[in-house]
Amino acid sequence: MYTNTACLHRFAMSAAILLTMSVVAVAQQFEVKSIVIEQPWIRATPAGAEVAGGYMTISNTGSEPDRLIGGVLPQAGHFAVHEMKMDGNVMHMREVEGGLEIKPGQKIELNPSSGYHMMFMGLREPLKQGDTLKGQLRFEKAGVVDIEYRVEAVGAQSPHQHGAEIPHQHNH
Amino acid sequence: MRKIRQNAVWIGATLVALILVGAVLFGSNYLRDDRALPKVAEIGGPFSLVDHHGKSVTDRDYLGKPTLVFFGFTHCPNVCPTTLFEITNQLKELGPDADRLNVLFITVDPERDTPQQLALYLSSFDPRITGLTGGPENILAAEKAYHVYAKKVPLEDGGYTMDHTATIAVMNSKGQYVDAMHYQAPSTAMRAKLHRLLNLKDS
Numbered sequence A: 001m002y003t004n005t006a007c008l009h010r011f012a013m014s015a016a017i018l019l020t021m022s023v024v025a026v027a028q029q030f031e032v033k034s035i036v037i038e039q040p041w042i043r044a045t046p047a048g049a050e051v052a053g054g055y056m057t058i059s060n061t062g063s064e065p066d067r068l069i070g071g072v073l074p075q076a077g078h079f080a081v082h083e084m085k086m087d088g089n090v091m092h093m094r095e096v097e098g099g100l101e102i103k104p105g106q107k108i109e110l111n112p113s114s115g116y117h118m119m120f121m122g123l124r125e126p127l128k129q130g131d132t133l134k135g136q137l138r139f140e141k142a143g144v145v146d147i148e149y150r151v152e153a154v155g156a157q158s159p160h161q162h163g164a165e166i167p168h169q170h171n172h
Numbered sequence B: 001m002r003k004i005r006q007n008a009v010w011i012g013a014t015l016v017a018l019i020l021v022g023a024v025l026f027g028s029n030y031l032r033d034d035r036a037l038p039k040v041a042e043i044g045g046p047f048s049l050v051d052h053h054g055k056s057v058t059d060r061d062y063l064g065k066p067t068l069v070f071f072g073f074t075h076c077p078n079v080c081p082t083t084l085f086e087i088t089n090q091l092k093e094l095g096p097d098a099d100r101l102n103v104l105f106i107t108v109d110p111e112r113d114t115p116q117q118l119a120l121y122l123s124s125f126d127p128r129i130t131g132l133t134g135g136p137e138n139i140l141a142a143e144k145a146y147h148v149y150a151k152k153v154p155l156e157d158g159g160y161t162m163d164h165t166a167t168i169a170v171m172n173s174k175g176q177y178v179d180a181m182h183y184q185a186p187s188t189a190m191r192a193k194l195h196r197l198l199n200l201k202d203s
Helices: A002-025 B002-036 B079-100 B115-122 B136-145 B187-197
Strands: A029-032 A035-043 A051-060 A066-072 A078-087 A090-095 A100-102 A107-110 A115-121 A132-139 A143-152 B048-051 B056-058 B067-072 B102-107 B129-133 B150-154 B160-165 B168-171 B177-181
Touching: A029 A143, A035 A132, A051 A100, A066 A078, A090 B150, A107 A115, B048 B136, B067 B079, B067 B160, B079 B102, B079 B129, B079 B187, B102 B115, B102 B136, B115 B129, B177 B187
Parallel strands: A035 A143, B067 B102, B102 B129
Antiparallel strands: A029 A035, A035 A051, A051 A107, A051 A115, A066 A100, A066 A132, A078 A090, A078 A115, A090 B160, A132 A143, B048 B056, B048 B129, B067 B168, B150 B160, B168 B177
């Protein structure tokens, strides 16, 4: 009987630990009215860099369009949403005028490969991998939302990409 | 007695032959760079720039080793850090073999990318990457030589960003264009090209 209780106890403990771990593993999510922001992250910056790219997924669960029109990151002078396009081998970068529109039901992914990204300018200090940075986003209708960015590796392509970390030296 | 002397001659001859074969194989490892990869296009040419240590350099300073040449700028959030980071990882993986390679990062934004700014920025990447800048005409001449498109794009806040070609030009040790590495091609493809360039066997 004693053993059974111990077993049960151990099981409950493991379950509790697993549950906590899964809660921690759940994507960082921030909401304001109909706007849902998932997994905001920023690339760590090389020394002397004055700009940084920010990435996340923004969804509009409401029935009206909204626009990302601004925000704050204390480490940067200001930021804008930019659109990057590859035209053959040439990279083109444009500021998204009037803010980034998110239509009802739309989910927009901001990532370093192509398409949209946040462009933080006038950096006051280098952004270091592993840090968490507090910031705010401002939407035309939903208003202001506090978010937190994870700082990932300099060349990271996604918030989970550990392959982008400097690898150990191999002997081939 | 005669037999022993004959044996000694044979052993001696075999040793000499082995040494010769070894020397040829060893030597060819260093000479194969040029033979392996022929020129494929009239890309590249003379340039006269300043490296991130403030030293005046020309294209001739980089002859004798294969060279990767790519253009970018330090006020660049996506393409340039991605490429520099990728190259850093590749060079680390190559280890000492990467010493047989030049890597040149030429700025398309000489206005902001001074030698000091390039030195600071490149301190975050592999030290074997050289940053080059220069006067606007010198940069323009280098862009033209490498068929690189670069254009200033004004931003709302009064600042600017740059559109530019994101491809890496691969030059052989004679400064001839032999290959290209495209932006966001898989790391494995880049690794294979570097191995080919340096005559390394894929493991």
